Amino acid sequence: MEYQITSYFIFLFFSFFITIKVGWILFKNGEVYLLEIFNYHKTYVKSINKLLLIGYYLINLGKAAIEITYWEEITTLSKLIKVVGNKLGNLLLLLAVMHFINVIGLALFSKNQKLIHH
Amino acid sequence: MENYHIITTYLIYLTISISLTLYVAHILFKNGKVYMLDIFRGREDIALATNRLFEVGFYLFNIGFALCLLEVKFYGVVTYREVIEVLSQKIGGFSIYLGIMLFLNLFLFFKGKKAAKRNQSNNNFGADFSEEKIII
Numbered sequence: 001m002e003y004q005i006t007s008y009f010i011f012l013f014f015s016f017f018i019t020i021k022v023g024w025i026l027f028k029n030g031e032v033y034l035l036e037i038f039n040y041h042k043t044y045v046k047s048i049n050k051l052l053l054i055g056y057y058l059i060n061l062g063k064a065a066i067e068i069t070y071w072e073e074i075t076t077l078s079k080l081i082k083v084v085g086n087k088l089g090n091l092l093l094l095l096a097v098m099h100f101i102n103v104i105g106l107a108l109f110s111k112n113q114k115l116i117h118h
Numbered sequence: 119m120e121n122y123h124i125i126t127t128y129l130i131y132l133t134i135s136i137s138l139t140l141y142v143a144h145i146l147f148k149n150g151k152v153y154m155l156d157i158f159r160g161r162e163d164i165a166l167a168t169n170r171l172f173e174v175g176f177y178l179f180n181i182g183f184a185l186c187l188l189e190v191k192f193y194g195v196v197t198y199r200e201v202i203e204v205l206s207q208k209i210g211g212f213s214i215y216l217g218i219m220l221f222l223n224l225f226l227f228f229k230g231k232k233a234a235k236r237n238q239s240n241n242n243f244g245a246d247f248s249e250e251k252i253i254i
Contacts, residue, residue, distance in 0.1 A: 025174055029167035036164070078124040082189050085132070089185025096178035103171055 003074040011084050015064040015091050019057070022095060026102075027053045033106045060098075064091060123196040128188065130205055135184040135212050139177065142216055146223060147173040153227040157234040172223070180219060184212055 027049060034045045067087055074080050147169055154165040190204055 022174060022178065025170065029170045032164045032167045076121055078121050078128065081125065081128045085128070085185045085188040089182045089188070092178045092182025092185065094182075096175055096182055099171070099175045099178060103175070 003077065003080050004071070007074050007080045007084050008068055008071070010080075011067070011087055012064065014084075014088055015067075016061060018088075018092065019060045019064065019095070022099075023053055023056050023060075026056070026099070030106070033110060037106070037110050060091075060095065063094070067091070123198075123201055124190060124192060127190050127201050127205055131188065131190075131208055132184075134209055136181060138209075138213060138216060139180045139184065142220060143173055143176045143180070146176070146220060150223070150227055153231055157227075157230040159234065159238065176219070176223070180216060183215065187212065 030052070031045060031049055034049055035042075038044050038048070072079075072083055074083060150172070151166070151169055154169045155162065158165040158168070187208065190208070192200060192204075
């Protein structure tokens with residue numbers, strides 16, 4: 001019982017921390033791309049960037065919270081480390097895959113946009 | 119006693135694999151900046167942003183993989199000998215994986231550089247053309 005609740009807290013803390021930190025980095029660094037795509041309209045880019053950030057937070061934090069439902073029974077400390085590590089690893093891999101899909105999508109989109117302009 | 123060995127294994131594996139990932143990513147993207155600047159033809163803001171994005175992706179992917187491979191199974195009585203054997207197998211496997219990822223990333227850098235060169239030569243023709251136009 002004690003281990004179970006401890007594992008929930010550890011998992012939620014790390015997953016929220018990582019998700020929020022990564023989202024913030026993407027928010028900061030993605031602005032350049034969006035500026036290029038939207039022809040340097042500052043107001044558009046700001047609002048779209050903010051909306052994207054909030055969508056990202058909703059999806060990933062929601063996924064992290066739902067993960068608690070499918071949790072194994074934890075009886076020992078070694079099992080706690082194993083389960084929390086596995087779940088965090090899955091979350092990180094999902095974030096990485098989504099991140100790369102996003103970057104590739106942005107790159108393709110900006111390339112298309114450039115082709116239209118030239 | 120058995121439990122204690124497993125926890126030691128986990129802690130050693132986690133510290134070594136995560137610090138290895140952080141170190142490799144740090145070195146790779148410190149040196150990758152030059153390539154990025156070359157690819158984006160000296161536009162510093164977009165080059166640095168891309169570099170940072172790739173770095174974050176690298177961290178996420180590799181630390182996630184390391185955490186997914188965490189599980190260790192011991193049978194019977196666990197001794198320090200077994201702990202060392204399992205640890206060396208795991209860490210060796212992870213570092214080989216990391217090396218492959220590193221070469222993949224380098225390959226991407228080279229490919230991007232080549233593409234940038236091709237674009238640049240195309241653009242140079244365009245620039246010459248426009249200059250001629252201005253002169254006329």
